[in-house]
Amino acid sequence: MAPVAPRSGDAIFASVERVNSELFTLTYGAIVRQLLTDLEEVDEVNKQLDQMGYNIGVRLVDEFLAKSNVSRCVDFKETTEVIAKVGFKMFLGVTASVTNWDADGTSCSLILEDNPLVDFVELPDTCQGLYYCNIISGVIRGALEMVSMKTEVSWIRDMLRGDDVFELHVKLLKQVPEEYPYKDDE
Amino acid sequence: MKEVLAIVPYFVRSRGSPYSPFTLFRSIERERERMVREVAESCVESLLTEIVSQYCNGIYANKPDLAARRIEAIGYQVGHQLSERYTMERPRFSDHLEAIKFICKDFWSELFKKQIDNLKTNHKGTFVLQDNKFRWLSRVSIAPSSANSGSIQDPSAMAESKEAQATGMYLYFPCGIIRGALSNLGIPCAVSADISNLPASMMITKKQPIHDPTGLSLSPPSN
Numbered sequence: 460m461a462p463v464a465p466r467s468g469d470a471i472f473a474s475v476e477r478v479n480s481e482l483f484t485l486t487y488g489a490i491v492r493q494l495l496t497d498l499e500e501v502d503e504v505n506k507q508l509d510q511m512g513y514n515i516g517v518r519l520v521d522e523f524l525a526k527s528n529v530s531r532c533v534d535f536k537e538t539t540e541v542i543a544k545v546g547f548k549m550f551l552g553v554t555a556s557v558t559n560w561d562a563d564g565t566s567c568s569l570i571l572e573d574n575p576l577v578d579f580v581e582l583p584d585t586c587q588g589l590y591y592c593n594i595i596s597g598v599i600r601g602a603l604e605m606v607s608m609k610t611e612v613s614w615i616r617d618m619l620r621g622d623d624v625f626e627l628h629v630k631l632l633k634q635v636p637e638e639y640p641y642k643d644d645e
Numbered sequence: 646m647k648e649v650l651a652i653v654p655y656f657v658r659s660r661g662s663p664y665s666p667f668t669l670f671r672s673i674e675r676e677r678e679r680m681v682r683e684v685a686e687s688c689v690e691s692l693l694t695e696i697v698s699q700y701c702n703g704i705y706a707n708k709p710d711l712a713a714r715r716i717e718a719i720g721y722q723v724g725h726q727l728s729e730r731y732t733m734e735r736p737r738f739s740d741h742l743e744a745i746k747f748i749c750k751d752f753w754s755e756l757f758k759k760q761i762d763n764l765k766t767n768h769k770g771t772f773v774l775q776d777n778k779f780r781w782l783s784r785v786s787i788a789p790s791s792a793n794s795g796s797i798q799d800p801s802a803m804a805e806s807k808e809a810q811a812t813g814m815y816l817y818f819p820c821g822i823i824r825g826a827l828s829n830l831g832i833p834c835a836v837s838a839d840i841s842n843l844p845a846s847m848m849i850t851k852k853q854p855i856h857d858p859t860g861l862s863l864s865p866p867s868n
Binding site: 507 | 681682683684685686687688689691692693694695696698699703704715718719720722723726727730755756758
């Protein structure tokens, strides 16, 4: 029997429950603001956002796999393509593109031209060190770790800092082979 | 001469319209708003889960009252901004009931795609808003034993049950949203939630003049 065909990001996005993005954007903005008040240090806020993203990614990957029908990706290249085209679309309603591959195919850039997280956002001078969207890098790191890929995700370009796009650098550190706690009966 | 001609239709239009002369511009604004974009609901749910867990287990691990205050403050901020946006093209509300009705219908619909199911008032400033299928609690379950103490009006009673406390923490966010929205509409109030009958959720909005000493026992303090 033929496996169920993977679904496109658009098809999944059309089928999931959606809410207007203002609620999401403003909620995120309010969280960042509150964290800045409570943690005081911008670096601490960056860390906290990354950690929150990581936790979310760890959970969200289940929903992603359940709804997308994607089959096992053959390599890291295919994985990042799926994240850019299906993952981003299905949750945020936008797609990213993948570029800047290095020679051995272990690091690349995800380019995001449109990002609902930053609608209405402008960083004041006092927050220049803030990676406002750090939650996204955390989500990617967390989700990839659940499919056995240890990665390092960092921001290279940020529209809130005056760049023309958002650019995320994703570097594959280690691919952990899947290990089962039990032995197969042979 | 031309300038005068330009002004005349403007007055004619504004007199014929029940709204202000800016109705035209507001309808353009409305159009823009209709094209509002969407994200998956799980994005919002993830954020909510995560702020509750970060504030309760991380930043203010042993101080649930402080954690609650922060979560409520985040909601307040969101409610304040959302109601500012959603009332942009509306005439001013004539009284408090009108404003509360707006929260029950339009505001709730924008957030949850449904209206509040039931609105009650004692005509002394307390309003009870009931949502029988509150989305943000649809995936929360609590042990039946804690259902009776599932009110967040009394934190000391709540502390005896971890589950009720966790659910209560989730409710500080929507409580904050309502308080923020009403405050933006010029109604200072205290808001608390009652979930004695999950998944039903009840919001109690107490319109509370600041000098009124008979306020609700629990009002998540303002930020």
